[in-house]
Amino acid sequence: MLGVRRAMASLGADAWLITHLPNIAYLCGFSGSAGVLLVESARVTLFTDGRYKIQAAQEVTGARVRIVRPSALAAASEQLRGRAKRIVGFDPSQLTVAQKKQLDRSAGPRVRWLPRAGVVEQLRAVKDATEITLMRAAALLAGEVFGEVVALIKPGVLESDLAAEIDYRLRRKGASGVAFETIVASGRRSAWPHARPSAKAVRKNELVVLDLGAILRGYCSDLTRTIFVGRAPARIRGWYVAVVEAQQAARDALRPGALAGAADAAVRKVLKGFGLERHFVHSTGHGLGMEVHEGPRLGLGSASILQAGNVVTLEPGVYIEGTGGIRIEDDVHILPQGTELLTQVTQEFIEI
Numbered sequence: 001m002l003g004v005r006r007a008m009a010s011l012g013a014d015a016w017l018i019t020h021l022p023n024i025a026y027l028c029g030f031s032g033s034a035g036v037l038l039v040e041s042a043r044v045t046l047f048t049d050g051r052y053k054i055q056a057a058q059e060v061t062g063a064r065v066r067i068v069r070p071s072a073l074a075a076a077s078e079q080l081r082g083r084a085k086r087i088v089g090f091d092p093s094q095l096t097v098a099q100k101k102q103l104d105r106s107a108g109p110r111v112r113w114l115p116r117a118g119v120v121e122q123l124r125a126v127k128d129a130t131e132i133t134l135m136r137a138a139a140l141l142a143g144e145v146f147g148e149v150v151a152l153i154k155p156g157v158l159e160s161d162l163a164a165e166i167d168y169r170l171r172r173k174g175a176s177g178v179a180f181e182t183i184v185a186s187g188r189r190s191a192w193p194h195a196r197p198s199a200k201a202v203r204k205n206e207l208v209v210l211d212l213g214a215i216l217r218g219y220c221s222d223l224t225r226t227i228f229v230g231r232a233p234a235r236i237r238g239w240y241v242a243v244v245e246a247q248q249a250a251r252d253a254l255r256p257g258a259l260a261g262a263a264d265a266a267v268r269k270v271l272k273g274f275g276l277e278r279h280f281v282h283s284t285g286h287g288l289g290m291e292v293h294e295g296p297r298l299g300l301g302s303a304s305i306l307q308a309g310n311v312v313t314l315e316p317g318v319y320i321e322g323t324g325g326i327r328i329e330d331d332v333h334i335l336p337q338g339t340e341l342l343t344q345v346t347q348e349f350i351e352i
């Protein structure tokens, strides 16, 4: 809450309205799926409904809980209605046009709304030691399941069955869910960076991309490895080496004070040296935490400044239409000096 209050002071706001659920969970511990948090100078209030009465009483710290109906948003903005003029901040990227109209109606004309995106996200981008401990565990869990499921890959096994094994094993080992829809893509389908697992069988002499992540105690992991079924030809082996080197170059570019875009530039430079730059069709990585995609983004020209405590993915890849794709993704914690790899899985090219 301290961080929000500091932001309020520097932006001249009297209150801040938070509607994005991961931000609410971060600030007060509430993990329910409906609610609004209102930070005022003298009090903090979580507005939610009867379904979360017992849960909120157990989970919430640093805020009083008000059980309201029918609308938490209306109740929060009615609490702002008054005689005095007030400036209230909110994130315009996390509110629909209809919700904004509701705010205007319920809060009345004395409230001036101050749109400012990413205020809580900026706080969340820097993880403290407790968060890092949780993220290490989430990353190790993904690695453990990857190791188990690799042993199940053989010609004839379906992508969808491998994905189901991944999801099941993540949950059996304590994950509350998957951090995103698991990707298992084989053969030419591995050239689709976001392929959905299909009923296609894995065949001999194919690449297989596995991209998986857990949500463990509220924090996400995100891990990708690419393996080959059989002995890989030299051409594919060369692509693999290029992607490993690209990821290493990105990691070397991560340091407090550096531009997030520098990691992406480092990847493109290495891939260019291999003549593969045009086959890299997405960004180098993204922040990771309570959400699987958060700040800072590591994309082309990204101007965010990296900080110690950031956790980011590094996931360069090459995608060759008609043949297949290779992506290698790890989760990296930026230290005051150097980096810590949270994912602990070999980057050796696995051939089975």
Ligand SMILES: [Mn+2]
Pocket (backbone or CB within 6 Å): 222, 313, 315, 329
């Ligand atoms: Mn990722």
